[in-house]
Amino acid sequence: MEVKEFTAASFYRFLDRKKLMGSKCKKCGALFLPPRPFCGQCLENEMEWFQFSGRGKLISYSVVRVGTTMYEEKGYGRDTPYCWGLVQLDEGPRISALLLGADLSRPDSITIGQSLEAIFPDKREEEGERNPVTFRLE
């Protein structure tokens, strides 16, 4: 399992191993999630892997009733909506995530600032498909 390169392929392999991994600049300490090979802050390229705790808070969200074909094929739709949003990790960076555990019939019951935790569903996608980053509202 090749996870040396700071690529999406590596990120999703780590995710399958239930690790939320980003990159950290060895020079300036900046954290990147998703990982990047090149520091956007000091413009150097000495990165190392950094594992995020998976704990964070909700920044924003939407309850989607007209999804992409990929999500419609997963069974989501007008009467079976899904929710995704932005999560700010305790370590600082933000990530987009599929959000579980909310009452989607009442979108305004979801509260910005709520705590969340990353969950790692067992791989059940088609071969070649990637599991999405997923968080659960606490």
Added chain:
Amino acid sequence: MEVKEFTAASFYRFLDRKKLMGSKCKKCGALFLPPRPFCGQCLENEMEWFQFSGRGKLISYSVVRVGTTMYEEKGYGRDTPYCWGLVQLDEGPRISALLLGADLSRPDSITIGQSLEAIFPDKREEEGERNPVTFRLE
């Protein structure tokens, strides 16, 4: 059946009615095949429909053994190649066409300058698909 506009939709409808139709500039007489709404020669937009005889000569060709997905799905492939080429109509303009009637096992038996005639296979494509412009080597 709407064929007023000088569009691809009109062109292919005419083709289904076994007519090879282009446009003719009322100002300068320039002929366009496929049809265009705007004269590329005098830059005016007074066009009328013009029916081509369907007779012409071969300008160039290729025998294709690795086709597009659409052509592979029609049954063409490495051992069942197809041939397409450029045809110069007697009236002047050129058009790309699927070419029938050649011995595709011997591509060099096809002669540039050979006479051709448009043929109009009965519509047998999937709904929504367009029959290709087709010529037969004589």
Added chain:
Amino acid sequence: MVRRAKKLTRGVAVIGAGMSHFGAFKEKDSRDLFVEAFQAVLGTVQKGIDPREIEAIYVGNLSSDCFEGQAHVAPIMAEWVGLNPRPATRTEDACASSGVALREGIIAVASGLYDIVLVGGVESMNKLTTARVTDILAAAADAIYEVSVGATFPSLYAQIATVHMDKYGTTEEQLMKVAIKNHDNGALNPKAHFTSSIRDLMNSRIARAKQKGQPIPSWTDEMEFLKDPSANPIVAWPIKLFDCSPITDGAACAILVAEDIARNFTDEPIHVIGTGQASDAQALHGRKDITSLTASKLAAEQAYEMAGVTPKDIQLAEVHDCFTIAEVVATEDLGFFKPGEGSRAAEEGKTARDGEKPINTSGGLKSKGHPVGATGVGQLVEVWEQMSGHAGQRQVARVNLALAHNVGASGSTVVVHIFERR
């Protein structure tokens, strides 16, 4: 390195701008729409122009390769309007594709390489199903990290809306007012996708129900109509159908010339006095704050600085209202209203045609339509018509200074232009 004030080495003016009808035209291909826009622009040049004088063409287009299976559209557009062998270049920055084409055209004239350039944009989207269009548009977000979790464009702007609501108290009702205002404008625009006000739409549905003997809806005004989920269903909460711009086919064109020859073509050229462009993280999660588009602020700052004007001076603006929340945020980012006050400004009618700051008199993307690659130059068409006094029933009192604001995707590209009538 010292930051230099950005300046073009040559002045650039617009001598004409025109567009095709915007709408759903399944029988037409991009090239047909572009010809229609080209013929329209030729008709707007006061003293006329021989199209052969045009030296180059820039075409904005988001994704004809996905929408129509046709990549490499620029030379086709050039050919179909009789402009081969002129250089023909496609620019793409999602929904800002033709705002960027406009900017590249300006830069090219300023460079001295050309004196006369055609800029345009085109998109043909309606041959596909809504589901496929949703997918293709989503590809303009971050396909690896946003689309993977289910992002669609309505749900991206919904993120912005939820935070704007949370931080500033913006309401769903305020956003509905934006839609009502833009439909009111679009109803006066003969080339708009929707040429009905929301009240007219409501009334025609009531009439249809009566005619068919169905239960008659009880809506007494547009707000009741928009609050009824059967009329205005949720797409991506809190974004509803009438918060979204439609899926539109269309094209738009404008002709740019070096300032020193502009009066050969018209006595009333519109001068490009400011241009700005900025980028941002593609994914919303890559940005510190999403109640505003940083790239809008930066692009506007560049354009204002080059033009030497302030937001207060702008008399009319076409802003990128792909969703109602986008218009609210844009009017804040452009400095027309303070952060968080855009929604109230809309509610109070400040952005209406007769308000203090008319926004999207064309109907905006919401009602005029949003053929994504054509949108940026489409905005210039409205600016042109308003500035040259040809906006018909939409005409605002004399406009000497106007702004166009074109956003790519959820704000990873923004282009702002400022135009002056002298």
Added chain:
Amino acid sequence: MVRRAKKLTRGVAVIGAGMSHFGAFKEKDSRDLFVEAFQAVLGTVQKGIDPREIEAIYVGNLSSDCFEGQAHVAPIMAEWVGLNPRPATRTEDACASSGVALREGIIAVASGLYDIVLVGGVESMNKLTTARVTDILAAAADAIYEVSVGATFPSLYAQIATVHMDKYGTTEEQLMKVAIKNHDNGALNPKAHFTSSIRDLMNSRIARAKQKGQPIPSWTDEMEFLKDPSANPIVAWPIKLFDCSPITDGAACAILVAEDIARNFTDEPIHVIGTGQASDAQALHGRKDITSLTASKLAAEQAYEMAGVTPKDIQLAEVHDCFTIAEVVATEDLGFFKPGEGSRAAEEGKTARDGEKPINTSGGLKSKGHPVGATGVGQLVEVWEQMSGHAGQRQVARVNLALAHNVGASGSTVVVHIFERR
């Protein structure tokens, strides 16, 4: 209107050019390839550059939306190399996409808007099957009237080949010589997709057959190998596998600056002294003659005129050899050889590294690889390395005047640039 001699209002110079490895990298996305090219270009600037000084970025890309489901790539590239919020614009003219990005970068510096611009290109194609890639590339032809009759890119260039053969007597063997020459060059290019000569390929197949105890092929030289349909099968007669450039992933970058500040960065800037771009009918059937690309001739004419040089003066050229016939036609269209004599020139070794007119010393698209959106700037990388004396084993004697020729699709876009070392 009098035709003015095209002239840029400011001089532009290249201060560095670098590329990622070209090859098949299924694990990498466009952004990863672009970062690799960006890091390479930074390393080529003699006196170093703080990347923060870069003011804008132009990215050529044919179709990441189809290849990777990712539209709007320009701001992603900017972000991934730390250049947000700089303006980031994608240009697309099929396989000339980054030749056009280079041209837009030159124009932008000349316009005075920027002093320092990054131009680049990227394409990631190998995540899809060859069949899907064939479809996506075909979309750069005329989707309505060419793809419908079965056009693929090899078969489009096959049309050109059959006419060139008919009119001038060009032979399949002559085209094979082009492939052999380009592989010989690519074998010396550590970043090339194929780093083996055709003879080495042949020998390794013979060795493998021996090892596996299979019948040993009787090829005694490359020509026998290439004439054997089991080794070199027909793709679209008369085009065979070894006439085609491969499906390649890769990226390339260059940094352009205003001439007057070039020496802050390097004592040996490469000056852009000519740029030309022209279009043609997208479909081959829209052209009068297909033994030559009219757009190549016109773009070259513009570039030669601006540069004030003739084809004879050019000491090295990277030309667009997506297929072997394309290189032959290019060397004629660029005026290096008379019409119909390009194939014989190749056969006689005139275009070899030690010939009178070295063509594609990089290995060309054929051997270096053809990540379509990166190809144009990729050509500049070879020009840069040769002109600055860093081409290693490929190095041609001192090169002071070089040309790059980048074709979009079957010739509906062509961009030509001429570079000078002073």
